[in-house]
Amino acid sequence: MAKKITILGSTGSIGTNAIKLINSHPGKFEVQALTASKNIQLLAEQAKSLNAKLAVTSEEHLYLELKELLSGTNIKVAAGQEALEEAASMQTDIVLNAVVGTVGLRPTMAAINAGHDIAIANKETIVCGGKLITEAAKQKNIHILPVDSEHNALFQVLNEAQRDSIEKLTLTASGGPFLRHSYDDMQNVTIEQALAHPNWKMGPKVTIDSATMVNKGLELIEAHFLFDFPEDKIDIIIHPESIIHGMVHYNDGSVLAQLGCPDMITPISYALEWPNRIATTANKLSLTKLGQLTFIEPDLQKFPSVRIAREVLRQGGVYPIAFNATNEIIVQAFLAGKLKFIEIVPLIERMLNSVKNQELTSIEEVLSYDQEVRRITTDLLEKVNI
Numbered sequence: 001m002a003k004k005i006t007i008l009g010s011t012g013s014i015g016t017n018a019i020k021l022i023n024s025h026p027g028k029f030e031v032q033a034l035t036a037s038k039n040i041q042l043l044a045e046q047a048k049s050l051n052a053k054l055a056v057t058s059e060e061h062l063y064l065e066l067k068e069l070l071s072g073t074n075i076k077v078a079a080g081q082e083a084l085e086e087a088a089s090m091q092t093d094i095v096l097n098a099v100v101g102t103v104g105l106r107p108t109m110a111a112i113n114a115g116h117d118i119a120i121a122n123k124e125t126i127v128c129g130g131k132l133i134t135e136a137a138k139q140k141n142i143h144i145l146p147v148d149s150e151h152n153a154l155f156q157v158l159n160e161a162q163r164d165s166i167e168k169l170t171l172t173a174s175g176g177p178f179l180r181h182s183y184d185d186m187q188n189v190t191i192e193q194a195l196a197h198p199n200w201k202m203g204p205k206v207t208i209d210s211a212t213m214v215n216k217g218l219e220l221i222e223a224h225f226l227f228d229f230p231e232d233k234i235d236i237i238i239h240p241e242s243i244i245h246g247m248v249h250y251n252d253g254s255v256l257a258q259l260g261c262p263d264m265i266t267p268i269s270y271a272l273e274w275p276n277r278i279a280t281t282a283n284k285l286s287l288t289k290l291g292q293l294t295f296i297e298p299d300l301q302k303f304p305s306v307r308i309a310r311e312v313l314r315q316g317g318v319y320p321i322a323f324n325a326t327n328e329i330i331v332q333a334f335l336a337g338k339l340k341f342i343e344i345v346p347l348i349e350r351m352l353n354s355v356k357n358q359e360l361t362s363i364e365e366v367l368s369y370d371q372e373v374r375r376i377t378t379d380l381l382e383k384v385n386i
């Protein structure tokens with residue numbers, strides 16, 4: 001029996017990798033719904049070639065254009081944010097959430113309410129709605145299957161039955177394109193340099209987050225919510241080769257790690273096929289060809305985002321939402337050429353200094369707080385003459 005799948009964000013880096021996997025296993029998956037934002041040309045091509053039942057664009061003004069692109073087919077077309085929730089709720093076995101940003105929150109809740117397992121790449125959703133989402137999933141007996149490579153690695157080697165014997169988790173980080181740069185060298189790096197990740201080919205926002213190491217901060221928070229370990233039990237180490245993706249340290253001295261060549265198709269395949277595995281096109285790992293692996297302590301002076309993320313997690317409440325939202329706005333400004341790379345993290349910290357903590361109890365409250373932080377950050381950027 002083919003496994004029914006819906007992909008939110010099918011036109012992105014994760015989404016297209018998932019489709020590559022689906023195409024390499026004819027008959028294994030049956031695509032229900034596909035969603036995108038502006039790239040409706042690719043969305044329409046994907047929907048036709050995979051014979052999807054529903055194609056959704058989050059942009060209402062693109063509805064007619066998408067309808068036109070899919071005319072003559074039986075594929076239903078919908079548009080707008082609510083249509084994303086409709087796609088997530090549609091009957092399926094698994095929903096892959098591969099959108100970028102907090103726009104993934106509502107569809108994730110919709111998928112949980114509809115009783116679907118979720119393969120989650122969309123880390124911003126876990127960072128901002130982590131507690132609400134994991135509690136709702138637990139209540140409904142839904143599996144949340146991590147796609148982010150580090151969390152997927154931990155998921156593969158973390159034995160829940162031995163939770164009491166786990167001393168700590170380790171997330172590895174490549175260190176991004178500026179690992180070997182001095183703080184002074186980083187003063188004038190360009191957008192192109194920041195977008196040139198040494199190991200991973202990803203969407204622009206997550207690539208900049210890797211360069212600032214905010215990505216690792218978001219992943220620390222994500223790991224906390226997904227695996228329910230406190231901040232001080234989650235280590236971050238730099239591992240420039242990106243071969244070991246995550247490790248679980250047990251109290252008998254054993255450390256279980258997941259290794260593999262850096263290719264998102266591996267964690268995507270594991271999340272989609274769990275508890276089984278399927279073949280992928282990922283390069284096979286040869287340790288002898290690699291020769292050696294290296295590990296470095298993160299330099300918190302050069303990459304203060306890791307220290308900030310730890311403080312964010314210790315504070316809890318709205319801090320993770322503020323951290324994520326302010327970063328998104330500041331990264332957009334950087335990508336638009338409005339500020340220097342080196343200014344990104346100090347601006348995040350400045351914004352976080354004004355946060356008054358509170359506990360939020362619904363996705364609506366989270367989204368409204370998220371919007372408030374975006375407004376305040378935009379004002380802050382105007383004040384600093386950007």
Ligand SMILES: NC(=O)c1ccc[n+]([C@@H]2O[C@H](COP(=O)([O-])OP(=O)(O)OC[C@H]3O[C@@H](n4cnc5c(N)ncnc54)[C@H](OP(=O)(O)O)[C@@H]3O)[C@@H](O)[C@H]2O)c1
Nearest residue numbers: 009011012013014037038039058099100121122123202203
């Ligand atoms: N790429 C990676 O290797 C990687 C690794 C680990 C985790 N992640 C996480 O996975 C998520 C996706 O990353 P990505 O690199 O695949 O991003 P991406 O390449 O930018 O793709 C994002 C997808 O979301 C859609 N989208 C964008 N804005 C939207 C909106 N407002 N409403 C609905 N859909 C929207 C895009 O549609 P259009 O194409 O039409 O714009 C696209 O399909 C992120 O949370 C990222 O942090 C990615």
